[in-house]
Amino acid sequence: VDTSIRLSRNYAAARTIGVLIRLIPISPLNPFWVLLDRRVLPLFRRLPFGDNSFTRYNWRGWEIEDRYRSHLEIGDIWVLVTPFKNWVYINDPDPLMAVFRRGADFPRPVFVSEVLNVFGPNIATAEGQRWKTQRRIATRCFNEQNNEIVWSETINLATDMLRYWTTKTSIRSAAQDLRTLSLHVLSRAGFGKSFKFQGHDDRQASVSPSVNYKEPLQTILENCVLILALGSDFLANSWLPRKLRTVHEAWAYFRTYMTNLYEDEKRAITTDANLMTLLVRASQNEEKTSSGLTEAEIYGNMFAFNFAGHDTTANTFTFALYFLAAHPKVQNWLSAEIRSVLGDRSPQDLDYRTDFPRFKRCLAVLFETMRLYTPVPVIKWTAAQPQTLDSMIAPSYGAVQTDPRYWGPDSLDWKPSRWIVPGEPGDEHLDLHTHGAFIGWSEGARDCPGRKFSQVEFVAMMAVLFAEQRVDPATAEGESIGAARERVLDLIRTDSGPVLLLQMLHPERASLVWRKR
Ligand code: HEM
CATH class of the missing domain: 1.10.630.10 (Cytochrome P450)
Structure with missing residues (x-):
């Protein structure tokens, strides 16, 4: 129930952006799913109607297989709605560089790299x-x-x-x-x-x-x-x-x-x-x-x-x-x-x-x-800004490159x-x-x-x-x-x-x- 509520809330928020939307039921940041995704999804793909957003986007590394296909189909910017955050995928060098330049508005989500704190605070996790x-x-x-x-x-x-x-x-x-x-x-x-x-x-x-x-x-x-x-x-x-x-x-x-x-x-x-x-x-x-x-x-x-x-x-x-x-x-x-x-x-x-x-x-x-x-993969997010949506910004490196x-x-x-x-x-x-x-080493102040x-x-x-x-x-x-x-x-x-x-x-x-x- 909780997942459905969060999904519908995030879906409603995504609609306000005015770009096409795809929806997946499990957050890509869910640590248990990360362990299972590549093993479980091939089974789902074999089912009737197995070709859908879940099997296409709900696994780590889909960007490399997909390359620029999704952007070609649904536009240079589109949103992946998940139960935890919305992911805004961008495949246009100009807005991408704008995101990298505006580091204060689009910070790195350091909670993703907290694991690096095992010996003490550091550059990769500090803010x-x-x-x-x-x-x-x-x-x-x-x-x-x-x-x-x-x-x-x-x-x-x-x-x-x-x-x-x-x-x-x-x-x-x-x-x-x-x-x-x-x-x-x-x-x-x-x-x-x-x-x-x-x-x-x-x-x-x-x-x-x-x-x-x-x-x-x-x-x-x-x-x-x-x-x-x-x-x-x-x-x-x-x-x-x-x-x-x-x-x-x-x-x-x-x-x-x-x-x-x-x-x-x-x-x-x-x-x-x-x-x-x-x-x-x-x-x-x-x-x-x-x-x-x-x-x-x-x-x-x-x-x-x-x-x-x-x-x-x-x-x-x-x-x-x-x-x-x-x-x-x-x-x-x-x-x-x-x-x-x-x-x-x-x-x-x-x-x-x-x-x-x-x-x-x-x-x-x-x-x-x-x-x-x-x-x-570089990710930024917008949570620091109350006036914007609470979203992850995902430069689509697999596509733009x-x-x-x-x-x-x-x-x-x-x-x-x-x-x-x-x-x-x-x-x-x-x-x-x-x-x-080309954003292989990232860009902006946090490159x-x-x-x-x-x-x-x-x-x-x-x-x-x-x-x-x-x-x-x-x-x-x-x-x-x-x-x-x-x-x-x-x-x-x-x-x-x-x-x-x-x-x-x-x-x-x-x-x-x-x-x-
Ligand atoms: C082919 C090799 C490398 C690639 C592709 C690479 C890529 C990247 C990328 C994309 C980021 C930004 C991550 C983000 O914004 O989420 C980053 C950050 C970082 N990289 Fe590299 N890197 C490479 C080699 C190295 C090496 C050799 C070192 C150190 C000896 C290093 C130290 C760092 C540090 C400390 C950060 C964090 C910077 C900050 O948060 O201000 N990297 N790297």
């Missing part, structure tokens, strides 16, 4: 003045010195990763290895700690110090919701199953790790430009004039950076690698740029300041991958060259298309402060991987290479979905083979 202070300090940390660290660390790690990959006849663990790379770059650029790359299959064999840092963080990232729901102290109870107590141990380990580093940072005058050092320094400087960060906010933010910078990059890099494996011509095009910038140098001699800006094709591969497979009006008739194809104004490889320019038609961090990491990795090597899908017995490439594209298309963020669900089903070009 108002506290957010402004944290953002100002964070912005100073994501600077060019830090990017230089990201660059050189990625080159070192990617070199080791490629060496590992090329010793194998074929590789199934590319996605896990990319996760390792991403976590280790964060460890160096975030905390100043370097760890040697270890391939997935070698991990059990040797005991690396990275196990001490990486495993706890990974455990925490995977169990954030549990920690927030039950509290980390509760998880320490000796009568709980071992698995749950491990989550507490990981939390306690990581907290001690950060506390020790924090104490070191306060005492030592290091010149390293890792995020932790920069955060403590910037906070101390800020204290002199207004207010810096509390100790809890420093831990909260360090965790938020790790959380926000891990799955995003690792998942995107995996999509990009599989797209490249399916597109040999794009690899040739990419490699022409890399060889042109390298000249007779090796990737280890690349210089961040002079060379990074020249790798436009590498960057185009990242943009194009994120255009089709955007890892982070593929709408043929902004991307041409081949908008659904993965084609990195669409981002390049052609010229001499190494001296080209990016074509950024219609402002507001992603790690945008350049992730771009630098991606480009450095591409430069190492494709300087001298090429990657192909491993062929099954009797399968042609063309068919194997189609199989990889099919895997991306039909077997990707949101876990924490959007990712390929089973990349290990397509092994990859590296060869010298």
